Amino acid sequence: MSISWSSIEGAIELGLLYALMALGVYITFRILDFPDLTVDGSFTTGGAIAAVMISNDFSPWLACLAAMGGGMLAGICTGLLHTKGKINGLLSGILMMIALYSINLRILGGAPNKSIMGMDSPFSGEHVMVIIIIVVLLFKIMLDLFMKTDIGLALRATGDNKRMIRSFGANTDVTTIVGVSLSNGLVALSGAFIAQQAGFADITMGIGMIVIGLASVIIGEAILGARTVFWATLAAVVGSIIYRIVVAIALEVPWFDTSDMKLITAIIVIIALVFPSLRRSMKQKKLARRRMQELMQSTGHQTTTKGGM
Numbered sequence: 434m435s436i437s438w439s440s441i442e443g444a445i446e447l448g449l450l451y452a453l454m455a456l457g458v459y460i461t462f463r464i465l466d467f468p469d470l471t472v473d474g475s476f477t478t479g480g481a482i483a484a485v486m487i488s489n490d491f492s493p494w495l496a497c498l499a500a501m502g503g504g505m506l507a508g509i510c511t512g513l514l515h516t517k518g519k520i521n522g523l524l525s526g527i528l529m530m531i532a533l534y535s536i537n538l539r540i541l542g543g544a545p546n547k548s549i550m551g552m553d554s555p556f557s558g559e560h561v562m563v564i565i566i567i568v569v570l571l572f573k574i575m576l577d578l579f580m581k582t583d584i585g586l587a588l589r590a591t592g593d594n595k596r597m598i599r600s601f602g603a604n605t606d607v608t609t610i611v612g613v614s615l616s617n618g619l620v621a622l623s624g625a626f627i628a629q630q631a632g633f634a635d636i637t638m639g640i641g642m643i644v645i646g647l648a649s650v651i652i653g654e655a656i657l658g659a660r661t662v663f664w665a666t667l668a669a670v671v672g673s674i675i676y677r678i679v680v681a682i683a684l685e686v687p688w689f690d691t692s693d694m695k696l697i698t699a700i701i702v703i704i705a706l707v708f709p710s711l712r713r714s715m716k717q718k719k720l721a722r723r724r725m726q727e728l729m730q731s732t733g734h735q736t737t738t739k740g741g742m
Contacts, residue, residue, distance in 0.1 A: 442562075444681035448674030449565045450556075450626045451645065453572055455653075455669040457619035458646030463665065464580075465592040465612045470526035471511045472620050472646060474533025475504040476639035479621025480628035481540040484547040487629070493554050497625045504621020505614045507533060512610030537636055550632035565626075572619065573666050579615075580662045588612050589662075620646075644698055649673035651705040676701060 454476060461469040479500035486496035507529060514525040541547050555564050579585045590598040591608040599605055620642065628634040653672025659665035683689055683697045 440681050440685075441678060444677040445674055446562055446565060446630075447627075448677035449562075449569050449670075450630055451623055451649065451677065452569050452670040452673040453619045453626070454623035454642060455646050455649035455673040456573065456576060456666060457616040457623070458643065459650050459665065459669045460576075460588075460612055460616040460619070462647060462650060463592075463659070464589055465609060465616075467515075467592075467609065467613060468523045468526065469508075469511060469613055469616060470523065470643055471507055471529045471533070471613070471617055472526075472643045473639045473641070474530040474537065475507045475617040475621045476624040476627075476642045477537045477634070477636060478503045478507055478533055478540070478639075479624030480634035480638055481537045481547065481624075481636075482621070483625035484549050484628050484634035485540060485542070487549045487552055487554065488547060493556075493629060497622060500625035501618045501622040504624075505618035507621070508614035508617030509610055511617070512606075512613040515613075516606035516609055534636070541634065541636065545637075546633055546635040548633045549629065554629040556626060556630040561630075568626075569670060572622075573670060576619075576666055577663050584608065584611060641695060641698060644702055645676065648698065648702045648705055649676050651702070651709075652676055655705060655709050 454472070458469075458472060461467040461472075482500040482503045483493070483496040486499055487493055491499075510532075511525050511529040514520045514528060515522050518525070520528070538545075555561075580589060587598060587603045588608045588611060590603070591605045591612070595605045598608075624634075624639065627638070649672040650669050651672065652675050653668030653670070654665070656675070657664055657668040657671060659668055679701055680694070680697055683701075684691065684693075689697060
């Protein structure tokens with residue numbers, strides 16, 4: 434098995450494009466503790482809006498902003514279903530994801546996909562990697578700064594303890610809606626970038642995105658940790674890149690092919706979830722064994738001392 438540098442470079446590029454989606458999942462999964470499945474629909478929404486606008490001669494950057502706006506609108510709907518409609522968070526996301534399938538088909542004009550192959554895009558020319566790195570770092574820094582603002586701090590507190598933050602007069606409904614909206618905006622923006630990089634948008638392009646996002650966040654945190662917001666967001670970006678590199682390497686294994694992407698994703702997520710707990714369990718057992726040995730040595734020493742007396 435051998436993997437070329439071009440494959441690794443392509444994996445890094447894809448990892449950076451998906452990093453914005455991982456940052457969005459980080460907001461709901463880690464900060465808000467909100468199981469938002471809207472992601473699978475809003476990712477496609479972003480790609481569909483961008484593809485349709487670019488095919489109608491709009492600026493690619495304007496198309497990206499519109500895609501982000503569409504994702505934020507979807508997030509607001511999910512947040513309203515949960516906070517004002519009093520619907521379970523998981524169910525709210527599922528309902529919005531189902532609704533977005535039909536909405537995305539309408540955006541695509543009733544067709545299952547929309548090609549923008551050959552059209553001008555900042556992600557299809559030279560210096561693509563440099564542009565992607567700048568864009569991802571820009572959004573990461575803006576997210577870090579946002580989390581230090583009053584509403585950002587309220588957002589983090591809402592995920593930690595809703596009852597406590599309510600006692601300080603904060604409206605947790607508003608912070609939840611803002612968080613879910615921002616999350617899906619980043620996810621949709623990632624979808625817009627991926628559509629431009631691939632040259633088309635497809636109605637099924639968002640399936641499984643929540644799992645990929647979770648895998649990226651978990652892998653990144655396992656490697657870099659999440660001591661502060663800066664490190665947590667960096668972990669999401671790094672985790673997205675590592676996830677794509679692992680997938681690229683896995684596809685080089687003879688018994689895997691491109692149709693096994695979902696299986697590979699599931700295996701990576703299982704390993705990412707199980708490995709930290711196994712490592713923690715081994716550390717606890719090692720510590721317990723050491724304490725037992727110290728206790729036995731101490732008891733043996735006391736017995737010897739008493740026998741000598």
